[in-house]
Amino acid sequence: MMYFSRLKTAMVVGICVLGVLLSLPNLFPSPASWVPWRTIHLGLDLRGGSYLLLEVDMNAVVKERLDSLADSARQSLRRAGVPRFTATPQPAQNRIVVRIDDQTKQDAALAALRELATAAGGSLGARPDLDFEVTPGQITITLSPAALIDRATAAVQQSIEIVRRRIDETGVVDPMITRQGESRIVVQLPGVEDPNRIKEMLGKTARMTFRLTDENANLNAAVPPPGVDFLPLEGQAGGKIAVRRRVEVDGANLTDARAGQNPQTGEWVVNFTFDSVGTRRFADISRANVGHPFAIVLDDKVISAPVIREPITGGRGQISGRFDARTATDLSVLLRAGALPAPLTVVEERSVGPELGADAIRAGAIALAVGFVLVMVYMAFFYGLFGWMANVALLVNLVLLTAVLSLLEATLTLPGMAGILLTLGMAVDANILINERIREEVRNGRTPLNAMETGIRRAFSTIIDSNATGFLAHVMLFVFGTGPVRGFAVTITVGIATSLFTATMLVRLLMVRWYAARRPAVLPV
Amino acid sequence: MFIRPIFRIVPDDTRIPFMRGRFMGLIVSAVLSIASVILFFHPGLHEGIDFSGGIVMEVRTPGPADFGKIRAALAEQGIREPGVQRFGEATNVLIRLEAQPSEAATQDMVNRVRTAVESSQPGARVLRTDAVGASVSAELFRDGMLALGLSLLMIMVYIWFRFEWQFAVGAVVTLLLDVTKAIGFLAVTRFEFDLVMVGAILTIIGYSTNDKVVVYDRVRENLRKYKSMSLRDLIDLSINETLNRTLGTSMTVFLATLPLALFGGSTLSGFAWVMLFGIVIGTSSSIFIAAPILLFLGEHRLRRDAAVQSPAKAAS
Numbered sequence: 001m002m003y004f005s006r007l008k009t010a011m012v013v014g015i016c017v018l019g020v021l022l023s024l025p026n027l028f029p030s031p032a033s034w035v036p037w038r039t040i041h042l043g044l045d046l047r048g049g050s051y052l053l054l055e056v057d058m059n060a061v062v063k064e065r066l067d068s069l070a071d072s073a074r075q076s077l078r079r080a081g082v083p084r085f086t087a088t089p090q091p092a093q094n095r096i097v098v099r100i101d102d103q104t105k106q107d108a109a110l111a112a113l114r115e116l117a118t119a120a121g122g123s124l125g126a127r128p129d130l131d132f133e134v135t136p137g138q139i140t141i142t143l144s145p146a147a148l149i150d151r152a153t154a155a156v157q158q159s160i161e162i163v164r165r166r167i168d169e170t171g172v173v174d175p176m177i178t179r180q181g182e183s184r185i186v187v188q189l190p191g192v193e194d195p196n197r198i199k200e201m202l203g204k205t206a207r208m209t210f211r212l213t214d215e216n217a218n219l220n221a222a223v224p225p226p227g228v229d230f231l232p233l234e235g236q237a238g239g240k241i242a243v244r245r246r247v248e249v250d251g252a253n254l255t256d257a258r259a260g261q262n263p264q265t266g267e268w269v270v271n272f273t274f275d276s277v278g279t280r281r282f283a284d285i286s287r288a289n290v291g292h293p294f295a296i297v298l299d300d301k302v303i304s305a306p307v308i309r310e311p312i313t314g315g316r317g318q319i320s321g322r323f324d325a326r327t328a329t330d331l332s333v334l335l336r337a338g339a340l341p342a343p344l345t346v347v348e349e350r351s352v353g354p355e356l357g358a359d360a361i362r363a364g365a366i367a368l369a370v371g372f373v374l375v376m377v378y379m380a381f382f383y384g385l386f387g388w389m390a391n392v393a394l395l396v397n398l399v400l401l402t403a404v405l406s407l408l409e410a411t412l413t414l415p416g417m418a419g420i421l422l423t424l425g426m427a428v429d430a431n432i433l434i435n436e437r438i439r440e441e442v443r444n445g446r447t448p449l450n451a452m453e454t455g456i457r458r459a460f461s462t463i464i465d466s467n468a469t470g471f472l473a474h475v476m477l478f479v480f481g482t483g484p485v486r487g488f489a490v491t492i493t494v495g496i497a498t499s500l501f502t503a504t505m506l507v508r509l510l511m512v513r514w515y516a517a518r519r520p521a522v523l524p525v
Numbered sequence: 526m527f528i529r530p531i532f533r534i535v536p537d538d539t540r541i542p543f544m545r546g547r548f549m550g551l552i553v554s555a556v557l558s559i560a561s562v563i564l565f566f567h568p569g570l571h572e573g574i575d576f577s578g579g580i581v582m583e584v585r586t587p588g589p590a591d592f593g594k595i596r597a598a599l600a601e602q603g604i605r606e607p608g609v610q611r612f613g614e615a616t617n618v619l620i621r622l623e624a625q626p627s628e629a630a631t632q633d634m635v636n637r638v639r640t641a642v643e644s645s646q647p648g649a650r651v652l653r654t655d656a657v658g659a660s661v662s663a664e665l666f667r668d669g670m671l672a673l674g675l676s677l678l679m680i681m682v683y684i685w686f687r688f689e690w691q692f693a694v695g696a697v698v699t700l701l702l703d704v705t706k707a708i709g710f711l712a713v714t715r716f717e718f719d720l721v722m723v724g725a726i727l728t729i730i731g732y733s734t735n736d737k738v739v740v741y742d743r744v745r746e747n748l749r750k751y752k753s754m755s756l757r758d759l760i761d762l763s764i765n766e767t768l769n770r771t772l773g774t775s776m777t778v779f780l781a782t783l784p785l786a787l788f789g790g791s792t793l794s795g796f797a798w799v800m801l802f803g804i805v806i807g808t809s810s811s812i813f814i815a816a817p818i819l820l821f822l823g824e825h826r827l828r829r830d831a832a833v834q835s836p837a838k839a840a841s
Binding site: 045053055194199203348366368374415417418421424429440458479485524525 | 532629676679684727792
């Protein structure tokens with residue numbers, strides 16, 4: 001037991017050296033991009049920044065899917081020659097109810113509707129995404145659960161992509177955008193103290209459509225004529241405009257959008273360019289509607305309704321409408337990034353200014369230093385030489401903890417710093433157990449070598465048992481915790497693991513070396 | 526500098542008859558825990574924003590904060606019943622708002638408070654914003670409780686696996702008594718109960734179990750070593766033998782946590798005080814609660830088991 005083979009010695013020393021090497025990147029900036037340079041990241045609570053938890057509005061996703069499905073259903077039924085029918089989306093039940101007056105046409109209608117079903121989700125196999133239920137005079141089309149999950153996944157993925165593009169445009173350095181759970185997105189913005197502008201940008205779906213207006217509609221009518229919406233006019237309280245529902249060109253057909261100033265008036269505008277499909281469609285529409293206004297609609301608000309003076313065939317256009325430099329830039333960013341598949345809401349926000357983060361780091365560092373010194377002094381006073389060995393192990397433990405956290409590229413949070421301190425306090429427990437045990441064995445009359453050997457061996461199973469339970473408790477915290485508390489769980493679980501190595505292997509090595517060099521007749525316990 | 530130890534916490538070979546105080550220990554513990562449970566329901570815990578939802582904003586003003594101005598500015602923005610209080614230094618103010626009916630209302634409120642603060646006096650700034658919606662706070666609470674419940678369960682399973690069932694029951698009952706007292710401490714001190722506090726309670730659980738395991742380990746060892754000793758004497762002996770270690774580890778963890786309570790800043794000091802309380806509770810419960818429970822549960826069974834097992838062991 002007390003014999004340490006050269007290989008084992010080399011391994012223990014090697015791990016310690018490796019620990020030092022892996023900790024070094026935290027002290028210096030990366031020399032070159034090709035050098036692997038893994039460091040501990042500071043959490044937003046320490047470096048300052050914003051944490052936003054966004055929720056994708058799944059009801060909107062389902063509703064949109066049902067609306068478009070109802071549209072397709074109507075078209076199919078018309079093509080199949082089914083007279084007099086209604087197709088009503090019922091978003092709460094994820095279904096569309098189709099009522100047919102002429103029951104002799106029901107089979108034909110069902111056949112036509114069945115063609116709407118496509119295979120859902122690759123991972124789920126080729127199962128149809130729609131379920132049909134037929135009762136006389138009525139066909140119910142329900143989105144299957146698999147299809148719903150599929151839609152949700154796609155919507156969240158797409159939202160993440162759009163959110164990333166929008167945030168990249170704002171110039172925030174190192175944003176982190178990740179998915180959480182089924183319908184949530186975590187956005188972490190280091191260095192952003194006031195996330196208001198970003199929240200505003202993420203709060204817009206930014207679906208832009210170009211539509212024709214209905215100049216004959218009576219805006220005072222209670223209900224708009226079929227196929228027409230009364231939409232509010234941006235910037236004019238109470239202003240309304242009658243816009244046809246049919247979308248002529250969609251914002252998805254834009255290739256570029258830039259904020260600029262009109263050279264004549266100095267007014268802020270957004271210049272945009274269509275792709276080839278958009279260019280062709282816009283040319284057709286403008287040619288057929290010279291002299292009539294069209295509406296540029298953004299998220300159900302008309303931002304501008306200019307009159308077409310001549311056919312626009314170059315695929316370029318300009319939106320003007322009471323912009324200032326900021327709103328014009330924001331709109332161009334939103335248009336370039338594309339529309340969100342569904343609205344996002346901020347369900348949790350945590351922002352910390354860099355000043356407060358610096359305060360927290362200072363407080364944490366002071367507490368860490370004082371705690372460290374107190375524990376080391378205690379060990380020296382109460383355990384003498386073996387206490388000093390434990391102190392060496394404690395320092396190495398801190399290095400190894402840093403190394404592992406760097407390797408994992410873990411995030412250090414304020415509670416994480418508390419975790420490091422607690423780890424230090426608990427790590428010496430193993431040494432206390434060993435030292436007390438050796439002392440007992442000496443008092444039982446064993447020789448120094450024998451006492452050390454037996455003491456370490458007997459203490460070991462106790463050390464494992466007592467650490468395992470603490471480890472389990474903190475793994476649970478890691479699994480169920482979120483945010484900074486997770487950082488606490490990480491430092492403490494990693495700390496328990498590294499302390500097992502330093503408190504047993506390293507201290508044993510130190511004891512063996514010391515014994516071999518001195519051959520003491522009495523142990524200093 | 527120091528080769529030989531300079532101090533010992535307690536002398537070796539103490540023979541303190543701890544089990545004589547077993548009823549006293551259990552009664553005191555039960556009373557404290559019952560009081561804690563009552564405090565938990567009335568007045569209840571001061572729930573932090575993680576669990577209650579709502580808005581907390583920390584504000585720093587250039588000079589000592591003028592609360593009147595800040596309140597007036599908030600009122601001007603139509604914010605009713607804001608909690609405005611000093612936070613640490615005289616220049617720091619904490620503004621608290623209750624959970625809003627919807628996520629959109631929450632965001633709107635955050636903006637209004639920000640506007641109010643910036644208009645209240647020149648140079649006043651928002652340093653920190655925490656806004657938690659109702660759905661998220663409910664989930665955070667559920668997850669926190671799940672973490673607590675599951676770790677208790679896993680600890681019980683682990684101890685059951687490694688020791689006899691009497692030990693596992695003793696450990697978990699003691700842990701429950703410890704946790705209730707920690708919650709009572711939270712109710713009395715009015716520290717905010719949030720996710721970080723769940724972390725503190727979990728750490729107390731981990732630490733307290735660690736302590737119990739060491740004593741139990743020694744009991745198990747002595748059960749094999751002293752075949753004819755009564756369980757009561759045996760438990761007393763085990764506690765005495767491990768007393769230096771039990772107190773020693775408490776001391777180091779206590780010393781490591783103390784600076785956190787004193788200099789750790791407002792966010793961590795609550796956590797640290799609860800930890801310090803937990804260390805004292807966890808250490809004393811190893812001696813006065815966990816061991817007596819083991820004595821009650823194992824009076825006959827553990828000794829008989831040991832007696833049955835020993836010939837088998839001797840034979841093998």
